[in-house]
Amino acid sequence: MLDTATASKIAPSSPCPGMPAAAGHDCGNRSTAETLRLLGEQLRPQRRVVHMGDTIYQAGERFGNLYILNSGFFKIVNLSADGREQVVGLKFRGDWLGFDGIAGGRYSCDAVSMDTGEVWVVSYEALLAACITRPELLQVLHAAMSREISHDRDSLMSVCTLPADARVADFLRYWAESLAERGMRADEITLRMTRAEIGNYLGMTLESVSRALSRLARDNVIGFATKGRRDVQIPDVGALSAFVQRCLAPAPAMLQ
Amino acid sequence: MLDTATASKIAPSSPCPGMPAAAGHDCGNRSTAETLRLLGEQLRPQRRVVHMGDTIYQAGERFGNLYILNSGFFKIVNLSADGREQVVGLKFRGDWLGFDGIAGGRYSCDAVSMDTGEVWVVSYEALLAACITRPELLQVLHAAMSREISHDRDSLMSVCTLPADARVADFLRYWAESLAERGMRADEITLRMTRAEIGNYLGMTLESVSRALSRLARDNVIGFATKGRRDVQIPDVGALSAFVQRCLAPAPAMLQ
DNA sequence: CGTTCGATTGAGGAAGATCAATTAATGTGG
């Protein structure tokens, strides 16, 4: 599937030489850690600690900075003129925030921290200047924007084509894979969102999310930690994908 | 929660109020025509005529070019591993196609022409090279990517928060405004998609689309051209927005 | 230890999907 050939000129370095197991799945792309190192060295960004509930920027605010998430978790909340709120994205270590502000000169969403973490503040102007002299920065930047576009489309597809249960399963799969890609443990994840937030993100009610999770647990696709239902055990991510497929299957053939 | 009825989201377009389409000083955004002129001059791109049904690129194909739509209409179709198809975007004059390929080295969608038109082919590598010497190109490129991200989020919000009728109304509003922004007539638009395609894009069935359109016509929010139902008359775009709001309103107060 | 917020679960209802029949547009060969 993924192939390095095109990347010959575009991604000059990163043949993933002797890379720690967690990182190098995709040699056309750098690992998250490697990219962060590059960005940290090249840009020397201002570092800012954030806590749960902090907003890095808000809709309507004048655009000026992009942000790179070094640790923690963010949600991106879109706001409509008539007051609707919609969680439209989740951000993990290595992700960029603030692209939506470039075109209009103002951010169009809120970026809200869901945990303690650290973001790197990068002036867009300074970044552009740095990109002129260091084209590999440009590649990193464009890759981040491209990934965001691709993922947004996948989200739309999920919402449009999957029934509620499958959407929740796919959400958990995505979360787990996002952690795994970044070398974090993915077999037990702490959801940093309420059922209401998850439901908002997935286009369903909190009750439907709760029922879907219960069903997933009953089918042993996920497990709940001993105490509390915020921690979800995911022994096998493949089982989540299989569950999604099962939801899509025409019918169990009525057999018996 | 919603701290303010902040007018963050109003006037998503119209960067330069009351301005003839071509003129464009710098409100942060250039006009479509001006941007195209700049790109045409700076990049001297290969021009390619396309016809209805042509695909400019397909999912899985090796990435190498970006495309700028000079005329015509495209749909972007996302494909899942299990065979689901999802229309995830519509492209108009001045829009770019192919951003999804940058990160992974392969396109992840099909780009399908819905009409006769012309696309400009730009080698990504050549574009990067040109951007180094001409930073205004970089700004144009990033603005295009940023706009795509913002619009994808708006799409997700529509699908997640609007009932079916409102989604169709909002879709028509978006189409009409997209045309108007580009200086094309927006009071009578030709839908270049079947009901099934519209439904796919909006996450509903073709029957629901049809019923929604009938309802909009009955309420005189839209009209159908004398012959055929592919052409939709939109005497007042504001009426479409009003219809959306009406759908969101709690209840008609039970009067009578 | 009570208060509060979040999660779960159930019962009933509504929006929209599905199934089906009809009509309208489009296309084709004669």
Added chain:
DNA sequence: CCACATTAATTGATCTTCCTCAATCGAACG
């Protein structure tokens, strides 16, 4: 240009999924 075939759109009648409303329970916190 017309009969015919084909595809798209409309409309109606059920049926299903998911939402809404409501009650209960659990966990966190002062």
